[in-house]
Amino acid sequence: MVKMYYNEDADLDVLKDKTVTVLGYGSQGHAQAQNLHDSGINVIVGLRKGSARWKQAEKDGLTVKTVPEAVKSADIIQILLPDEVQSRVYENDIMPYLESGNAIVFSHGFNIHYNQIIPPEDVDVYMVAPKSPGHLVRRTFKEGTGVPGLIAIYQDATGDAHKLALAHAKGVGCTRAGVFETTFREETETDLFGEQVDLCGGVASLIKMSFEVLVEAGYKPEMAYFETLHELKLIVDLIHEGGLEKMWYSVSNTAEYGGLTVGPKVINELSREAMYEALERIQNGEFAREFVLEGKVNNPVLTSMERQEREHPIELVGKDLRAKMPWLNSELNED
Ligand SMILES: NC(=O)c1ccc[n+]([C@@H]2O[C@H](COP(=O)([O-])OP(=O)(O)OC[C@H]3O[C@@H](n4cnc5c(N)ncnc54)[C@H](O)[C@@H]3O)[C@@H](O)[C@H]2O)c1
Ligand SMILES: CC(C)(O)[C@@H](O)C(=O)O
Ligand SMILES: [Mg+2]
Ligand SMILES: [Mg+2]
Incomplete structure (x- = not known):
């Protein structure tokens, strides 16, 4: 240790x-x-x-x-x-x-x-x-x-x-x-990997795609929002406190069986390959070069992707729903 x-x-x-x-x-x-x-x-x-x-x-x-x-x-x-x-x-x-x-x-x-x-x-x-x-x-x-x-x-x-x-x-x-x-190397490479694949990139993609599937199948966007985004925090809190074990303990047997059997089909061997590719681009400096050059030309790709992200239907429905939940701490610049 x-x-x-x-x-x-x-x-x-x-x-x-x-x-x-x-x-x-x-x-x-x-x-x-x-x-x-x-x-x-x-x-x-x-x-x-x-x-x-x-x-x-x-x-x-x-x-x-x-x-x-x-x-x-x-x-x-x-x-x-x-x-x-x-x-x-x-x-x-x-x-x-x-x-x-x-x-x-x-x-x-x-x-x-x-x-x-x-x-x-x-x-x-x-x-x-x-x-x-x-x-x-x-x-x-x-x-x-x-x-x-x-x-x-x-x-x-x-x-x-x-x-x-x-x-x-x-x-x-x-x-x-x-x-x-x-070390500087270990922090840099693991931090970039975590935020791209899991914490920020992976989670945002998982939320958006599962929301899109439910809405495309005819379910209400509000239902899809609660199911794929809002409740995620409550589940992650359990994982944060007691590991995956505490989460599996707290959810129903139905969720546990369904989660354990279906989860690996969704995040699958193709995802593993994509993760290795992301890691390789971090380790060989390709991601860094791309990001540094993006910054030098005033972030055109980032600016456009930020706009598309803001306009995603889950963000629009989320804004309305969060306004009805004043107990949420949703200020962007809160201290
Ligand atoms: N955001 C996080 O939670 C987080 C977590 C861990 C590490 N980091 C690291 O911390 C560092 C800062 O990231 P951040 O997300 O807090 O940044 P940020 O974008 O939130 O804030 C940057 C600050 O720098 C100022 N600034 C921008 N350009 C400037 C310039 N040319 N001259 C003077 N000031 C300028 C901005 O006004 C702002 O106050 C980065 O190295 C980042 O990787 C961030
Ligand atoms: C908060 C994060 C994602 O852990 C950090 O690494 C960042 O770059 O903002
Ligand atoms: Mg980090
Ligand atoms: Mg980081």
């Missing part, structure tokens, strides 16, 4: 005299900056002048500066910008102001692993990667718990990178839930 690190293994004091700048105030940025600040660490947020997020970060009680000013004021520079813009911002607004002994921190290894950012040898480079969407990083922290996370050391110029990474993970709240150590 891998070693897990908890609160007692990490010492926040190593960050006592340091300033951490969090570049970006999106999903991870707003969560990690506020958690670090609430943990007593001196935090500055770095944003573009005129960024819509600037006011929000100030409203949240944080100091905000432009990226170059934030980097100049900091010992530890945490890059929580979209992966596809990080290398450009690094070249223009980070690298010129780095000082020997600084640390650069990532929450995903993409830009290091795929050579988009090549840091100088005299800075620490480490990762603190919460294994969770950013909004839950903040929500769980405020509830007094946290989400599990990974740390990884790419470069230990000062000899302190490991202690810093653990303290940083503690400030973000991850050592409350458990942190384990990995």
